[in-house]
Amino acid sequence: MEREAAELFEEFKELTASEFFRRNKQMLGFSGKIRSLTIVFHELITNSLDAAEEAGILPEIKIDLKRLEKDHYILKHQDNGPGIPEHYITRVFSTMFAGSKFRNIQSRGQQGLGCSGCVLLSQMTTGKPAKVVSGWYEGEKLKGVEMVFKMDVKTNQGLILSRKEVEVDSTGVKVELHFKDVSYSLSEQGAYEYIRRTMIANPHCKITFRDPTGHKYIFDRADKGIPPLPKEVLPHPKGVTADDLIFMAKHTDKRRFRSLLTSNLSRMSTKRVKEIEEITGIDLNKRPKDMKWEEAETIVETFAKMDFMAPPTSGLIPIGKEQIDKGMREILTPEFISSITRKPKTFRGGISFVVEAGISYGGDSGRMVGEQRKAEIMRFANRVPLTFDQGSCAITEALKSIDWKRYGVRDLDNAPITVFVNIVSTNVPYLSTGKQSVAPEPEILHEVRQATMKVARKMQKYIRAKRAAKEEALRSKVFESLVPVIIREAALLAEQDVPEYDAVLAKVTRRTKYEGVVEDE
Amino acid sequence: MNKKDITVNKLKSLGETILEDVGKNKVPTIKVPSRGTSNIVYDEKKRYYVLGDRYGKRSLGNVKQISKMAQMVYVANFCKDLIRRGKTATLREMYYVSEGWDVDFGDQQESNIVGEDLEVTLGMTREDLGLMPEEDGASVYGNIVIQDDDVEINALKSGKSGYTISPTIDEVEFVDHDVKRVIAVETMGMFHRMVQEEAYKKFDTLIVGLKGQAARATRRFLKRVNEELNLPVYICNDGDPWGFHIAMVIISGSAKLAHVNHQLATPNAKFLGVTASDIINYDLPTDPLKDIDVLRLKELSKDPRYRDDAWQMEIKKMLKIGKKAEQQSFSKYGLEYVVDTYLPEKLEQME
Numbered sequence: 001m002e003r004e005a006a007e008l009f010e011e012f013k014e015l016t017a018s019e020f021f022r023r024n025k026q027m028l029g030f031s032g033k034i035r036s037l038t039i040v041f042h043e044l045i046t047n048s049l050d051a052a053e054e055a056g057i058l059p060e061i062k063i064d065l066k067r068l069e070k071d072h073y074i075l076k077h078q079d080n081g082p083g084i085p086e087h088y089i090t091r092v093f094s095t096m097f098a099g100s101k102f103r104n105i106q107s108r109g110q111q112g113l114g115c116s117g118c119v120l121l122s123q124m125t126t127g128k129p130a131k132v133v134s135g136w137y138e139g140e141k142l143k144g145v146e147m148v149f150k151m152d153v154k155t156n157q158g159l160i161l162s163r164k165e166v167e168v169d170s171t172g173v174k175v176e177l178h179f180k181d182v183s184y185s186l187s188e189q190g191a192y193e194y195i196r197r198t199m200i201a202n203p204h205c206k207i208t209f210r211d212p213t214g215h216k217y218i219f220d221r222a223d224k225g226i227p228p229l230p231k232e233v234l235p236h237p238k239g240v241t242a243d244d245l246i247f248m249a250k251h252t253d254k255r256r257f258r259s260l261l262t263s264n265l266s267r268m269s270t271k272r273v274k275e276i277e278e279i280t281g282i283d284l285n286k287r288p289k290d291m292k293w294e295e296a297e298t299i300v301e302t303f304a305k306m307d308f309m310a311p312p313t314s315g316l317i318p319i320g321k322e323q324i325d326k327g328m329r330e331i332l333t334p335e336f337i338s339s340i341t342r343k344p345k346t347f348r349g350g351i352s353f354v355v356e357a358g359i360s361y362g363g364d365s366g367r368m369v370g371e372q373r374k375a376e377i378m379r380f381a382n383r384v385p386l387t388f389d390q391g392s393c394a395i396t397e398a399l400k401s402i403d404w405k406r407y408g409v410r411d412l413d414n415a416p417i418t419v420f421v422n423i424v425s426t427n428v429p430y431l432s433t434g435k436q437s438v439a440p441e442p443e444i445l446h447e448v449r450q451a452t453m454k455v456a457r458k459m460q461k462y463i464r465a466k467r468a469a470k471e472e473a474l475r476s477k478v479f480e481s482l483v484p485v486i487i488r489e490a491a492l493l494a495e496q497d498v499p500e501y502d503a504v505l506a507k508v509t510r511r512t513k514y515e516g517v518v519e520d521e
Numbered sequence: 522m523n524k525k526d527i528t529v530n531k532l533k534s535l536g537e538t539i540l541e542d543v544g545k546n547k548v549p550t551i552k553v554p555s556r557g558t559s560n561i562v563y564d565e566k567k568r569y570y571v572l573g574d575r576y577g578k579r580s581l582g583n584v585k586q587i588s589k590m591a592q593m594v595y596v597a598n599f600c601k602d603l604i605r606r607g608k609t610a611t612l613r614e615m616y617y618v619s620e621g622w623d624v625d626f627g628d629q630q631e632s633n634i635v636g637e638d639l640e641v642t643l644g645m646t647r648e649d650l651g652l653m654p655e656e657d658g659a660s661v662y663g664n665i666v667i668q669d670d671d672v673e674i675n676a677l678k679s680g681k682s683g684y685t686i687s688p689t690i691d692e693v694e695f696v697d698h699d700v701k702r703v704i705a706v707e708t709m710g711m712f713h714r715m716v717q718e719e720a721y722k723k724f725d726t727l728i729v730g731l732k733g734q735a736a737r738a739t740r741r742f743l744k745r746v747n748e749e750l751n752l753p754v755y756i757c758n759d760g761d762p763w764g765f766h767i768a769m770v771i772i773s774g775s776a777k778l779a780h781v782n783h784q785l786a787t788p789n790a791k792f793l794g795v796t797a798s799d800i801i802n803y804d805l806p807t808d809p810l811k812d813i814d815v816l817r818l819k820e821l822s823k824d825p826r827y828r829d830d831a832w833q834m835e836i837k838k839m840l841k842i843g844k845k846a847e848q849q850s851f852s853k854y855g856l857e858y859v860v861d862t863y864l865p866e867k868l869e870q871m872e
Binding site: 474475478479481482483485486487489490491492493494495496499501503504507508 | 532533534535536537539540542543544546547548549581582584587588590591594595597598601623624
């Protein structure tokens with residue numbers, strides 16, 4: 001039976017965000033058993049960290065993963081954040097795009113898909129509802145509620161099955177979800193590695209993790225400072241598109257387009273607005289709603305031709321050299337470490353970013369593959385580990401382009417080193433919705449290269465000094481053992497007594513001994 | 522002063538040099554003449570290869586050289602002990618003895634090199650130092666009497682295979698002889714032919730069966746009979762580049778042993794045949810030259826040892842006819858022909 005186009009489009013319109021993602025779960029990153037579980041960890045952990053930090057709380061997360069049967073797990077995730085007021089619980093966990101907001105701010109998560117995505121996956125694979133216990137303050141009063149609910153994909157809303165008030169000791173959220181078709185793995189892409197890397201980039205948090213074998217890992221915090229909250233910054237003229245301008249025009253309370261420009265964009269003064277008017281001939285005194293697409297396009301083209309001050313960088317909060325050092329030391333217990341936080345730069349003309357790099361050598365640096373340690377690349381964007389799509393990522397590309405031989409690393413794949421790179425930006429240019437790789441913008445590639453080369457140079461110095469010291473020690477040993485032998489045998493040969501030879505021995509072993517090398521600044 | 526005492530004194534002086542430096546609070550160094558190809562030069566006057574005047578150093582203050590130095594003094598003590606006790610040892614035996622030393626050799630090759638270092642440094646052959654080669658020398662048949670320790674040997678009465686030159690040939694004394702010349706042949710086949718045809722009587726000669734490339738002991742023997750007994754030495758080999766070169770190593774020494782050529786080379790020895798001219802003149806059965814033969818001939822033509830006109834002509838001639846012949850190919854004219862006709866004719870030409 002044929003159906004009319006209108007009928008088909010009726011269905012099309014009715015497709016909710018939840019329904020859409022139910023059909024396209026790979027767009028949330030849920031593809032493959034190992035990857036799906038890692039993404040669940042990723043979404044829950046980033047949410048917990050963001051929430052705690054926003055509330056000024058030192059984050060502490062407890063995760064318990066139990067295996068009920070093959071590929072069937074039950075995950076309990078608990079944080080010490082501010083908690084979620086009852087009214088919002090289903091919104092956070094059952095509505096797609098609930099948190100979506102047009103904000104130009106550096107944060108871990110961004111799309112508001114995370115938690116509801118996890119609930120969706122749980123429901124799709126097991127049919128089981130989600131259980132959430134939330135504790136929060138209402139005024140001075142600590143309240144607690146336990147909710148069991150499902151997600152109604154047709155309406156993009158939660159369907160509460162049960163609700164009761166409970167006693168809680170403190171604020172925070174505890175989520176309990178069932179999953180099938182996922183798999184826990186210790187591999188580089190697995191959930192365990194995800195936690196480990198999170199710890200390196202977030203040394204201020206504490207994560208306790210009980211794995212399916214019952215083993216309990218405690219990753220304690222190496223630092224007690226909560227990172228400062230990033231400030232929201234206005235977009236830079238060179239970073240906006242015509243579409244952005246039209247969007248702003250639709251959602252503004254300004255009455256004139258010119259005041260919309262000065263209040264919604266950074267580095268935009270009245271003088272600049274006048275210049276734009278002169279160049280484009282467009283009357284910017286008009287109402288924002290009257291702005292036409294073509295005019296917006298012309299304005300954006302004009303932005304590109306003008307010189308603006310670089311975007312403000314107050315919105316960028318890097319981890320910082322000291323914190324990176326602490327994080328890497330705590331997790332990798334390396335022999336040597338060096339890290340750097342670069343100055344802010346911009347890409348695409350108007351989006352500012354900061355690159356941080358660290359390199360560690362020895363200890364638990366690198367990955368054990370068989371009997372050998374191989375180099376390990378840890379990629380991060382805004383402190384969040386990027387575990388997948390390594391090949392296409394700007395970080396990988398930049399690191400591969402470095403001539404490692406110049407830094408005493410004969411072969412990047414086979415060195416006991418860990419390279420850490422974090423890209424900080426209000427708009428990290430991800431390559432796909434999975435947000436697992438960064439687009440190879442030329443400025444980003446350049447910065448990653450420069451940062452890594454800087455720290456690699458320091459590592460090379462260390463390796464060289466260490467090698468020299470080792471040779472020196474070996475050298476001294478050779479002399480100390482052979483000089484007496486030669487002189488004894490020479491005396492035997494000459495048929496004379498063995499002479500005093502301390503002076504000669506001192507002469508040949510004169511060099512100072514190795515006493516460890518300290519990284520110089 | 523006999524040779525043994527000289528050797529012992531030289532060894533002792535090596536130890537003394539080291540102790541002297543130590544006494545002066547100097548870092549001891551041993552100078553070892555370099556054996557690299559660039560330091561091996563052909564001496565036109567002496568008509569054999571000698572070492573140039575470049576030196577390498579073995580310093581107590583160098584981490585790489587110090588173990589070489591240790592090995593050297595150990596080997597020197599080992600040799601001194603051998604000579605004092607009137608014994609000899611092979612390099613292989615020394616290698617095993619070295620297991621008990623405070624410095625080890627990575628492999629036998631390394632101990633061989635240290636042995637050579639000692640040879641060049643002291644200017645003595647390893648036979649002088651009591652380090653004997655494994656291999657025996659050639660067979661000698663003819664009227665010569667020698668004294669080896671307390672045994673007297675007549676090379677005419679030592680069986681049909683004659684007297685075998687021992688590696689300790691330098692210990693042997695020539696007591697008496699009744700010959701006018703020495704003819705060395707490449708193969709034992711030819712040796713036995715000449716014994717059977719009584720060539721030793723016909724030509725008043727010693728017959729020496731080289732068995733291919735002449736061993737060090739053989740070369741010492743030939744040099745000694747040439748210089749001590751004043752006997753002319755003739756060499757008769759296969760008519761190919763390899764036969765040529767076996768003769769040339771006897772005459773002018775090898776590059777590899779440049780440091781001891783003064784004790785091994787016999788510049789007065791002469792190549793009797795088979796020459797390219799012989800192949801033509803005697804119309805010998807031949808084999809075509811292989812690529813490798815041609816290559817080798819071209820190499821020889823550039824070698825300074827083959828510089829004289831006669832050699833250059835023979836090499837050119839052989840390349841031109843593109844053929845080679847074995848010394849036993851004279852049998853084409855009957856087994857006796859080589860002794861009855863060829864050798865007398867050639868000797869007459871050369872003497």
